[in-house]
Amino acid sequence: xxxxxxxxxxxxxxxxxxxxxxxxxxxxxxxxxxxxxxxxxxxxxxxxxxxxxxxxxxxxxxxxxxxxxxxxxxxxxxxxxxxxxxxxxxxxxxxxxxxxxxxxxxxxxxxxxxxxxxxxxxxxxxxxxxxxxxxxxxxxxxxxxxxxxxxxxxxxxxxxxxxxxxxxxxxxxxxxxxxxxxxxxxxxxxxxxxxxxxxxxxxxxxxxxxxxxxxxxxxxxxxxxxxxxxxxxxxxxxxxxxxxxxxxxxxxxxxxxxxxxxxxxxxxxxxxxxxxxxxxxxxxxxxxxxxxxxxxxxxxxxxxxxxxxxxxxxxxxxxxxxxxxxxxxxxxxxxxxxxxxxxxxxxxxxxxxxxxxxxxxxxxxxxxxxxxxxxxxxxxxxxxxxxxxxxxxxxxxxxxxxxxxxxxxxxxxxxxxxxxxxxxxxxxxxxxxxxxxxxxxxxxxxxxxxxxxxxxxxxxxxxxxxxxxxxxxxxxxxxxxxxxxxxxxxxxxxxxxxxxxxxxxxxxxxxxxxxxxxxxxxxxxxxxxxxxxxxxxxxxxxxxxxxxxxxxxxxxxxxxxxxxxxxxxxxxxxxxxxxxxxxxxxxxxxxxxxxxxxxxxxxxxxxxx
Numbered sequence: 001x002x003x004x005x006x007x008x009x010x011x012x013x014x015x016x017x018x019x020x021x022x023x024x025x026x027x028x029x030x031x032x033x034x035x036x037x038x039x040x041x042x043x044x045x046x047x048x049x050x051x052x053x054x055x056x057x058x059x060x061x062x063x064x065x066x067x068x069x070x071x072x073x074x075x076x077x078x079x080x081x082x083x084x085x086x087x088x089x090x091x092x093x094x095x096x097x098x099x100x101x102x103x104x105x106x107x108x109x110x111x112x113x114x115x116x117x118x119x120x121x122x123x124x125x126x127x128x129x130x131x132x133x134x135x136x137x138x139x140x141x142x143x144x145x146x147x148x149x150x151x152x153x154x155x156x157x158x159x160x161x162x163x164x165x166x167x168x169x170x171x172x173x174x175x176x177x178x179x180x181x182x183x184x185x186x187x188x189x190x191x192x193x194x195x196x197x198x199x200x201x202x203x204x205x206x207x208x209x210x211x212x213x214x215x216x217x218x219x220x221x222x223x224x225x226x227x228x229x230x231x232x233x234x235x236x237x238x239x240x241x242x243x244x245x246x247x248x249x250x251x252x253x254x255x256x257x258x259x260x261x262x263x264x265x266x267x268x269x270x271x272x273x274x275x276x277x278x279x280x281x282x283x284x285x286x287x288x289x290x291x292x293x294x295x296x297x298x299x300x301x302x303x304x305x306x307x308x309x310x311x312x313x314x315x316x317x318x319x320x321x322x323x324x325x326x327x328x329x330x331x332x333x334x335x336x337x338x339x340x341x342x343x344x345x346x347x348x349x350x351x352x353x354x355x356x357x358x359x360x361x362x363x364x365x366x367x368x369x370x371x372x373x374x375x376x377x378x379x380x381x382x383x384x385x386x387x388x389x390x391x392x393x394x395x396x397x398x399x400x401x402x403x404x405x406x407x408x409x410x411x412x413x414x415x416x417x418x419x420x421x422x423x424x425x426x427x428x429x430x431x432x433x434x435x436x437x438x439x440x441x442x443x444x445x446x447x448x449x450x451x452x453x454x455x456x457x458x459x460x461x462x463x464x465x466x467x468x469x470x471x472x473x474x475x476x477x478x479x480x481x482x483x484x485x486x487x488x489x490x491x492x493x494x495x496x497x498x499x500x501x502x503x504x505x506x507x508x509x510x511x512x513x514x515x516x517x518x519x520x521x522x523x524x525x526x527x528x529x530x531x532x533x534x535x536x537x538x539x540x541x542x543x544x545x546x547x548x549x550x551x552x553x554x555x556x557x558x559x560x561x562x563x564x565x566x567x568x569x570x571x572x573x574x575x576x577x578x579x580x581x582x583x584x585x586x587x588x589x590x591x592x593x594x595x596x597x598x599x600x601x602x603x604x605x606x607x608x609x
Contacts, residue, residue: 033408033410034110034407034408034410035055035365035405035406035407036054036055036097036110036405036406037053037054037055037364037365037367037403037404037406038053038054038096038097038113038404039051039053039362039364039369039392039402040073040080040093040095040113040401040402040403041071041371041394041398041399041400042070042071042082042398042400042401043068043069043396043397043398043399044068044357044373044396044397044398044399045068045357045396046396046397047064047066047067047068047069047084047087048063048064048069048396049062049063049065049069049071049080049082050062050394050395050396050398051093052392054367054369054380054392054403054405057392061112061113063091063113063115065082065084065089065091066084066087066089066091067084067085067086067089068084068399068400069082069083069084069091069400070083070084071083071400071401071402072128072130072402073095073362073403074128074130074135074150075130075133075135075150075151075153075154076098076099077095077097077098077099077403077404077405078094078098078099078150078153078154078404079094079095079116079135079150079153079154080092080095080113080404081130081135083125083126083128083137085124085125085126085140086124088121088122088123088125089119089121089125090119090120090121090122090125091115091116091119092115092116092118092148092153092158093113093114093115093116094115094116094153095113095404095405096110096111096113096114096404097109097110097404097405098154099406099408100408100479106406106407106409107410108406108407108408108409110410111536114156116153116157117156118158119158120137120146120158120160122139122142122144122146123139123140123141123142123168124141124142125138126138126139126140126170127170127172127223129172129173129223129225130150131175131225131230132175133149133150133151134147134148134149134150134175135147135148135150135153136163136173138171138172139168140168140170142168143164143165143166143167143168143169144162144164144165145162145163145173146160146161146162147161147162147163147173148160161206163182163204163206163208164207164208165182165183165184165208166185167185167187168196169183169185169196169198170198170221171183171184171185171220172223173204174225174230174241176203176230176241176242176243176248177242177243177244177247178243178247179204179205179211179243179247179248180204180205180248181202181203181230181241181248182208183198183200183201184198184199184200184201184202184214185197185199186199197218197219198217198219198220199214199216199217199218199220200214200216200217200218200220200239201214201215201217201220201232202214203247211247212248215250215252216252217232217234217235217236217239218236219233219234219235219264219266220232220234220239221233221266221267222265222266222267222268222279222280224270224277226270226271226274226276226277226291227270227274227275227291228242228243228275229241229291230242231268231270231277231289231291232268233264233265233266233267233268233279234264234265235264236254236255237253237254238252238253238255238265238268238277238279238289238291238296239251239253240253240291253289253291253296253297255297256296258299259287259297259299260282260285260299262282263281263282263285264281264282265280265281265287266279266280267279267280269309269319270311271313271316271333272313273313273316275290275291275292276288276289276290276316276333277289278309278311278319278333280306280309283305283306283350284301284303284304284305285299285301285302286299286302286306286309286319286321286331287299287300288300288333288336298336299336300336300337300338302329303323303325303327304323304324304327305324306322306350307321307322307323307324307358308321308322308358308359308360308361309322309331309361310361310363310368311363312363312383314363314365314366317333317334318331318332318333318339319333320361320363320368320383322344322359322370324348324349324350325343326343326344326346326348327341327342327344328341328342328344328370328381328386329341330383330386340386342385342386342387344370344379344381344386344388345359345370345372345375345379346374348374357373357374357399359371359372359373360401361401362401362402362403363383363403364380364403364405365405365406365407366384367380367381367382368380368381368383368386369381369401369403371394371398371399371400371401372398373397373398374397376393376394376395376396376397376398377391377392377393377394377398378391378394378398378401379391379392380392440537440563444563444564445527445529445539446563446564446565447526447527447565448527448541448562448565448566449524450504450506450507450509450522450543451506452541452558452560452566452567452568453504453560453571454504455503455504455594455595456501456502456503456594456595457501457502457503457504457571457592457593457595458500458501458594458595458597459495459497459499459500459501459502459590459591459592460495460591460592460602461496461497461500461591462500463599463602463603464488464491464492468602468603469491469602469606470484470488471603471607472603472607473487473488475606475607493587493588494587494588494589497588499511499512499513499590500512500513500514501595502573502592506521507521507546508521508522509521509556511553511575518549518551519548519552520547520548520549520553521545521546521547522543522544522545522546522556523543523544523546524541524542524543524544525543525555525579526542527539527540527542528540528542528583530583538559539559539563540558540559540582540583541558541559542555542556542557542558543555543557543558544579553577554577554578554579555577555578555579555582556573556574556575557573557574557575557583558572559571559572559573559574569593570591570592570593570594572589572590572591572592573591573592574588574589574590593605
């Protein structure tokens with residue numbers, strides 16, 4: 001366990017430096033730090049999901065489904081998967097919160113959550129694995145796994161491929177390096193089981209063709225990833241899997257003799273910021289599993305039977321487990337013991353069916369959020385002292401729960417926001433991330449003066465043409481599913497212009513084409529709020545020519561991610577002689593940065609957002 005201790009301490013220091021724990025550590029004057037967690041709750045009895053912002057639960061959404069929902073937060077919280085096992089359906093919701101890491105900080109983009117139109121259907125979906133950009137759902141009675149690309153899902157698209165198993169069973173498939181592994185079941189039920197017995201794990205090709213021998217792991221169940229390892233619980237111990245040039249490599253870690261006999265691990269959680277697992281072990285026990293160093297197991301006996309447990313992604317040292325007496329227990333992963341406990345709800349007996357309505361817990365930054373079905377509440381509990389800091393009423397019987405969100409910078413300025421393909425006007429606001437994402441009330445939009453855009457500006461189109469911006473396209477491609485070439489083609493159309501410089505001084509705007517000026521004075525002509533197909537909105541601030549050169553356009557329309565007075569540091573400009581027609585232009589958006597910025601600074605600014 002010593003390697004785990006050292007890794008935890010190192011990761012904790014890194015987390016503090018990049019804002020996982022202290023998100024204000026690297027605040028910049030022109031950027032806003034925002035922390036937002038969004039909670040998704042499935043009802044025990046009704047076929048619906050309730051979502052709300054933890055800090056402002058009045059921001060609330062409801063999604064109708066086919067049946068009871070088991071919820072998974074996937075793709076770093078960008079999406080929620082709803083598995084309805086008894087109703088043969090899988091639904092997807094884009095959470096509306098996306099985080100993009102940039103070394104010393106993360107960027108956060110926020111919009112309303114939205115259901116993905118397409119769903120998956122099939123015989124009894126169950127286990128979900130989220131790893132390496134792939135979301136894998138096992139269909140227990142179909143004998144296959146459907147694989148969804150996480151990046152396509154983030155754009156509301158579901159194109160699944162299928163990995164077949166030799167026979168239908170309650171199992172899983174997972175990507176490991178360049179290969180795959182899948183659980184294997186016996187040809188027929190054994191020892192009176194009602195279904196084929198799971199006997200182990202096997203490396204397979206993407207189509208399910210065997211690519212290796214079966215690694216014995218009787219009753220394999222409870223898979224998780226941590227660091228370089230995939231792990232799963234077995235009757236014999238914990239089976240680990242790592243990638244190699246020759247394919248997946250398995251190793252069994254036998255349960256040590258000092259663990260209580262007759263128990264096994266059937267649920268595993270993998271830490272994200274260190275290489276360690278926490279799993280159940282019998283009804284009243286937990287095990288901490290180090291896949292590398294002996295002793296590989298630490299056993300923790302609980303005072304009462306376990307209801308639910310989770311790991312803290314922000315502080316790798318701790319996990320939390322709710323027990324049936326209504327107590328929340330903090331688990332010290334390093335020392336393998338309960339470090340503190342507190343009563344947080346009324347008792348929930350573990351007698352009865354496994355799917356009876358009982359609380360579920362999840363992490364939301366500095367809080368543990370817990371559904372409380374009998375009380376009709378989601379409880380907010382501080383992880384510092386395990387005291388309740390608030391409750392949120394949820395209609396029905398709140399049951400399964402998932403959380404999306406985190407801390408990041410909302411950029412007040414700078415190109416590089418991936419443009420909405422339905423329109424390139426973006427809303428922005430100092431202080432409200434929902435406005436930044438294009439969700440605001442009409443009364444929040446204020447008139448803006450031409451002085452907001454005063455200065456000497458250069459087109460970025462020449463930098464696109466000479467290849468200077470190529471690193472920007474590569475950066476965007478790494479974050480999404482489009483190729484570098486496709487992104488460049490989109491921006492080729494968007495940035496295209498023969499006006500390479502614009503100056504704005506007082507009410508006079510001068511356009512330079514091939515070095516030749518054309519100027520006119522302009523007066524404010526109001527604002528227009530545009531609504532795009534995706535439901536978000538943007539604002540155009542419009543100015544009409546009062547007098548000047550005949551070659552100067554009759555109208556100019558600014559879009560700079562703002563909805564109220566604020567000095568622009570870049571903008572998209574639309575111009576022409578037909579005010580209404582300009583409002584329909586969404587593919588060509590000539591973009592201007594200050595002429596004082598050099599090419600390197602512009603590239604850096606674009607890549608940082």
